[in-house]
Amino acid sequence: MNTPLPQSPGGASLLDAAMRSFAPQLPLAVAFSGGADSTALLLACAQRWPGQVVAVHVHHGLQSAADAFALQCEQLCARLAVPLKVCHVDARHAPGQSPEDAARQHRYAALTAAVSQPWPALEQPVRSLALAQHADDQAETLLLALSRGAGVAGLAAMPARWSRAGLEWHRPLLAVPGQALRDWLAVRGQDWIEDPTNADARYTRNRIRAQLLPALQQVFPQFRATFARSSRHCAEAAELLQELAESDLAQVGSPPQIASLQQLSRSRQANMLRHWLRSVHATTPSTAQLDQLLAQISACRTRGHRIQLKMGSGFVRRQGAVLDWYN
Structure with a gap:
């Protein structure tokens, strides 16, 4: 009633x-x-x-x-x-x-x-x-x-x-x-x-x-009221970024294929990697850590290129053709 x-x-x-x-x-x-x-x-x-x-x-x-x-x-x-x-x-x-x-x-x-x-x-x-x-x-x-x-x-x-x-x-x-x-x-x-x-x-x-x-x-x-409106706009944008990250991760694979990841823009790489680390490994990288990883992905053009970086509560490293995470 x-x-x-x-x-x-x-x-x-x-x-x-x-x-x-x-x-x-x-x-x-x-x-x-x-x-x-x-x-x-x-x-x-x-x-x-x-x-x-x-x-x-x-x-x-x-x-x-x-x-x-x-x-x-x-x-x-x-x-x-x-x-x-x-x-x-x-x-x-x-x-x-x-x-x-x-x-x-x-x-x-x-x-x-x-x-x-x-x-x-x-x-x-x-x-x-x-x-x-x-x-x-x-x-x-x-x-x-x-x-x-x-x-x-x-x-x-x-x-x-x-x-x-x-x-x-x-x-x-x-x-x-x-x-x-x-x-x-x-x-x-x-x-x-x-x-x-x-x-x-x-x-x-x-x-x-x-x-x-x-x-x-x-x-x-x-x-x-205006702050609340801005927050609603950000919530809508976050939802769109989440959908894009899920789609990109499905294409790049989990763990992410480095060659496929390099086909994305830097912003989409960052968006997808945050989503991968958060949803699969329950960790969140700092902005500085993610910038370092993006730079290493861009430079990764040879088989011998090594990647091992602190990322959130663990580490991201290169394992052959993919990125792996461990703690």
Whole structure:
């Protein structure tokens, strides 16, 4: 059953518009941290699909307030009659891994495991999972990608929808600014958790949020919408490059035949080699590493020409007429 959402004044109506265009397969799970973003998403989903929504809270155990966060989530879910699972994870990062990346990986693994288990309150398995990233998060992701010199795949930022582990994953709020979500909650008198780490200037995302986004808002008031449009264009370009890479790899072979590879333009060689290394060997070369490999492929005109270069987490070397990869 779909329950109409009431209109909210001002920017808060953006959430209502986003929810009206959100059509997940039900039942639906919501990743619920207790922050403003996920609180707004959970309330809106529970109101629209009563009895068809569940929630998952990931307890990272990284700060002393984590138990209090979980308790507040439990209390709100009880009031909404939304079943909740609290998943405890060890989100400490490995040497050389960023804390944000470690927490993200643990969080996604916990969400997948939680929604894949039976939910006694539901008559059928969860089919969709919704995440609360919004327009500010999308802008931050694009700016981070630009700072790293990312290609079109990175500049595509976060997808609004994808499939993984037998689930449909959704980000229905990517067109909604963070302040609009807080406005929507304020209209309803609903509080939320303010995670103190969100103000920690050691994290690049927090510095972007506190310093860069306000400046962009002042100079380019529509930057969220225009950034999102650019990301969509990049996503379309990345899809075309993926299709071309798959076609070229089918022609060149796997492992790639050097002579066939040399018939492609340098750009198509680079595109195909990235795809081969990523899809077949689960590794991604740096731009400098790939440039070295392309130079060696161009110079490879004799039987005795040797190729052995560091590439991602392993090495690419010449084996007769083909390129091989090992670690």
